[in-house]
Every structure is written in structure tokens, then in C-alpha cells.
Amino acid sequence: MTPRQRRITLVVGILAGVSLAGVLALNAFRDNVMFFFDPSQVAAGEAPIEKRFRLGGMVRPGTVDRRAGSLDMSFVVTDFKQDVKVVYSGVVPDLFRENQGVVAHGRLGRDGIFVADEILAKHDENYMPPEVARAIKEKHGGVMPVNPDHAGPPKT
Structure with missing residues (x-):
């Protein structure tokens, strides 16, 4: 892999991880909110x-x-x-x-x-x-x- 492909793979991996963490956090928050x-x-x-x-x-x-x-x-x-x-x-x-x-x-x-x-x-x-x-x-x-x-x- 070229350095550019490694950077793109790293950025995509980080974005996927942050997105997954955000979805899990929002799901937990939604279940615990009391209106x-x-x-x-x-x-x-x-x-x-x-x-x-x-x-x-x-x-x-x-x-x-x-x-x-x-x-x-x-x-x-x-x-x-x-x-x-x-x-x-x-x-x-x-x-x-x-x-x-x-x-x-x-x-x-x-x-x-x-x-x-x-x-x-x-x-x-x-x-x-x-x-x-x-x-x-x-x-x-x-x-x-x-x-x-x-x-x-x-x-x-």
C-alpha cells in the first residue's frame, strides 16, 4: 500500500469508530431520558x-x-x-x-x-x-x- 492509501484507510477507520461510538452513546442516552x-x-x-x-x-x-x-x-x-x-x-x-x-x-x-x-x-x-x-x-x-x-x- 502506498502512504496515501494508508492515510485514507486510517481516516476511514477513525471515522467508522467515532460514528459507532456516537451511535452507541445516543442509543444509551435515549433509553435513559425521562421526560x-x-x-x-x-x-x-x-x-x-x-x-x-x-x-x-x-x-x-x-x-x-x-x-x-x-x-x-x-x-x-x-x-x-x-x-x-x-x-x-x-x-x-x-x-x-x-x-x-x-x-x-x-x-x-x-x-x-x-x-x-x-x-x-x-x-x-x-x-x-x-x-x-x-x-x-x-x-x-x-x-x-x-x-x-x-x-x-x-x-x-
Whole structure:
């Protein structure tokens, strides 16, 4: 082989190797990405069925149902326009409660019920996960709806 043919072979080999590495990296990344959806997007059919994603919103008051003697529970996540029922079996964070922000990781069943395998709650009474705040704000024309439990000056 001439020096030119060796260089061309080397360049083609390097390009093939880099291309293969890129394809493998993108494939691994695609399988591990978890998208975020709010209840309105789920109700509109934008969320995938039986694929993992994050569901975020507020826990609707009066919907938390804990089964006695079990770690099983259900509740409703809302963005104040649509609701999604969530079922979960496990220990919930200490900060989980009604009328507070929550992000649930899991899958949407064909029956429209979100089966969560992880629940994340807000950090303090003024915190809302950024994705939840953004989604709720978009649904209400750029204005956050007032949460009646947190309206007005701080309670002493």
C-alpha cells in the first residue's frame, strides 16, 4: 500500500469508530431520558403509555388515600385544569401532603392511571419544582394561580 492509501484507510477507520461510538452513546442516552409531563399533557394524550416519565403538579386536596396496614396509596396530581390519578406503593417523603407540589416518576397505564415508583416532594412551603411551576404558569397565561393556603401575608 502506498502512504496515501494508508492515510485514507486510517481516516476511514477513525471515522467508522467515532460514528459507532456516537451511535452507541445516543442509543444509551435515549433509553435513559425521562421526560416531564403535566396532567393537561397526559389528558391530551401527549404522554407515552407504558414508558417511564415524570408527572408533576400539585396534590389535589382530599384525594390522598392511604390503605391501613400497607404502604399502598393513591392520590390525584393536578395542574388546576386536568387531573391524573396516581398509585404508589412505598414510603412517601416527609414533606408529601395535599395541596403541595410533587413530581412522580413512573409509567402511565392504559387505564389512565399513573403507577409511580418514586415520589419527590417539595423542599419547603415556598418551593415548587421548576418544571411544575413552569407548566402551571403556562396553563394560566403566565400567572401562577393563588394557592388559598398560602395567599396573603405569612401566618404567625
